[in-house]
Amino acid sequence: MIVYRVFIKGTRNYNMRARRIVKPKGVLMPIGGGEDSQVILERIIKETGKRKPKICYVTVATTSPKEAAQKHKKFFKDMGMTNVSIIHFDTRKEADLSSNLEKIKACHAVFLGGGDQLRLSSLLGGTKFIALLKKRYNEEPKFVICGNSAGAAVMSDTMIISGSSQDALIKGELELTNGLNLIDNVFIDTHFTQRGRFGRLIQTLTYNPGVLGLGLSLDTGVVIHGGDEMQVIGTGLVVIADGTSIQYTDLTEIENGDPITVEGIKMHVLGPGKRFSISKRKLLF
Secondary structure, eight states: OEEEEEEOTSSSTTSSSOEEEEEESSSSEEESSSOOHHHHHHHHHHHOOSSSEEEEETTTTTTHHHHHHHHHHHHHHTOOOEEEEEOOSSSSHHTTTTHHHHHHHHOOOOEEEEOOOOHHHHHHHTHHHHHHHHHHHHOOOOOOEEEEEHHHHBBBBEEEOOSSSSSTBTTTTOEEEEOOOSSSSEEEEEEETTTTTTTHHHHHHHHHHEEEEEEEEEEEEEHHHEEEEEEESSSSSSEEEEOTTOOOTTTTTSSSSOOEEOOEEEEEOTTOOEEEEETTTTEOO
């Protein structure tokens, strides 16, 4: 889908009659953590449109890559998927090895495994690897990027790298940084209901009310088409927080270490199968 943005006379971009904003053609699937799910893998296969797609499993987020690779290759094999490649590296210069880039070029789906999202952002950010991944996601229908736990959190343009659930509504207790920006203006938190991460979502929205907060439970995720329309998959709940209706917060008035006051956050809770529009910020029926 192509959206045309109109510019007003007198602005810097007036001479541009219209600017094309191209939505991604691929499919994004952030998962909230947990063990491998047959339902979720079946959905990955369905979204590729292939009976036996080539899957590339990326273990960069973990410090135990051999164990992670063995575990997931066995799970894929048990599901009848034998065409699975593995990518792991521990330095940025290894990211752009031709062998890694060829695996990304050849696969139908990339699966970003769990671990530490800071490893993913610091090792992938600014590389040919992530540029190729984004290019395929933006340009190729049915190309799938799935991420579990840390692999889901790093998809957004802003992500948490530290901050407890208990102190999440204390100013200064969350540490945020840039993610890989596979989706704009959406913040993703995982293990959401199990670890009581409502406060983390609320403080992030208070920092920037224009960002939509997405809290994913274990064994639960969303399938996002065109960077906009999403559907809940798995067995648990998805919590969506919308800060555009915030009427008041004292965030800029208080000191670090003080509790935050905020009024007007809108919350949605979605069960399996439910659909939601990110741009319209409403349920779809």
